[in-house]
Amino acid sequence: MSELKRGVYKHFKGNYYELLYIATDSETLEKVVVYRALYGERGVWVRPIGMWSEIVVGKDGKPTERFTYVGQELPE
Numbered sequence: 001m002s003e004l005k006r007g008v009y010k011h012f013k014g015n016y017y018e019l020l021y022i023a024t025d026s027e028t029l030e031k032v033v034v035y036r037a038l039y040g041e042r043g044v045w046v047r048p049i050g051m052w053s054e055i056v057v058g059k060d061g062k063p064t065e066r067f068t069y070v071g072q073e074l075p076e
Helices: 047-055
Strands: 005-013 016-025 031-037 046-047 056-059 064-067 067-071
Touching: 016 067, 031 047, 046 047, 064 067
Parallel strands: none
Antiparallel strands: 005 016, 005 067, 016 031, 031 046, 056 064
16 A cells, blocks of 8 residues: 555545544544545544555446545635
């Protein structure tokens, strides 16, 4: 797995999210991603780092990254 950077990522279903931090679960010591939705109520979420980085089946039926880094700001 490559090093994750803070910044904006596009989810394979189309929405954008900001990766805020890589944190450690205090009980399991598992690495988690802390991220914020860049739409709607802009909720803050956590997800295991393995899920963030995994390959999933895209809308077109082909393998794709769940989240793809797009930079430090939302694309126009």
